[in-house]
Amino acid sequence: MLHRAMKANDEGDFFPIFAVCLGHEAVHYILSGYDDRYLIRVVNESARSHHLNVTNKNALFYKDLSPELY
Numbered sequence: 109m110l111h112r113a114m115k116a117n118d119e120g121d122f123f124p125i126f127a128v129c130l131g132h133e134a135v136h137y138i139l140s141g142y143d144d145r146y147l148i149r150v151v152n153e154s155a156r157s158h159h160l161n162v163t164n165k166n167a168l169f170y171k172d173l174s175p176e177l178y
Contacts, residue, residue: 110138122168 109125116123127135137144162170170178 110135124169 113123113125125135164170165178
């Protein structure tokens, strides 16, 4: 599914992939070519959130968000 989404995006279609937690790690693992050097052991990070810093508010994913929602 990930490779189909990437192909669609390469062809100009917008096909986002949403992955959370272990799914996010799996996407990185697949895109790395199954290279476990890209996987790091995280200790004491349970239930910890981090801020998302968006650097391009005009990106396709964000462009239609209202200022309040953004």
